[in-house]
Amino acid sequence: MVVKVYGPDFASAKRVLVCLIEKEVEFETLPIDIIKGQNKDPEFLKLQPFGVVPVIQDGDYTLFESRAIMRYYAEKYKSQGTDLLGKTIEERGVVEQWLEVEAQSYHPAIDNLVIEILFGRKRGIPPDAKVIEESEKKLAKVLDIYEERLSKSKYLAGDFFSLADLSHLPFTKYLADMGKMYLIEERKHVKAWWDDISNRPSWKKVFSSRWPLL
Ligand SMILES: N[C@@H](CCC(=O)N[C@@H](CS(=O)(=O)O)C(=O)NCC(=O)O)C(=O)O
16 A cells, blocks of 8 residues: 655655655655645544644555654564664664654754744744744754764664654754754764765655755
8 A cells, every 4th residue: 555645845744754765665745735724624634633744644544743653664664674663672762762852852942943934934924033042052952962972873872773863854954944054063973963864865865855835
């Protein structure tokens, strides 16, 4: 069954696309235009009650929340493509730890910047300098911890690329779109990590398709 991915042009959906490519799972994409509000249509809300993208349909199986979708496919197709979960339960634990760090600490800081700067620009709303300053400070603190971790380990969960690294790709790319890549580049080990993961063919395939409509 070909997996249907709704909302491919947007960052959270790109996590799912990269995961499917790494796992060598066939998919098709269905555009959802957030700027036109298609994500709030009643039909779409039946699939994704929070009205955000992505959501996938795999036969009569529907799933939303990009990180949950990634975990599902990483597990379902563990024996094919890139192993994104580690080989032992201990490695899996560390993958889940850094996936949670990405969701709970890294993402909120970057998302605030994206909303203020990129979505705000799209909607003609001037950015709030205080929110930007506070979000940058929060992100810098998280990145200092990443710098320490990545000085000891090539990837976040160990010596293998995993879901934890993959999950960082789409929103970290937004830093470049906001002229804030210096937050990555001024940290030697974080920069080396970003250069490595952002050069993966799976990301280049997804990123080069169509970056968000912003
Ligand atoms: N936690 C959700 C977040 C999904 C989400 O917020 N998607 C954004 C697009 S993006 O931030 O991923 O680019 C969206 O649909 N926003 C629409 C809206 O907020 O109306 C996930 O990871 O799937």
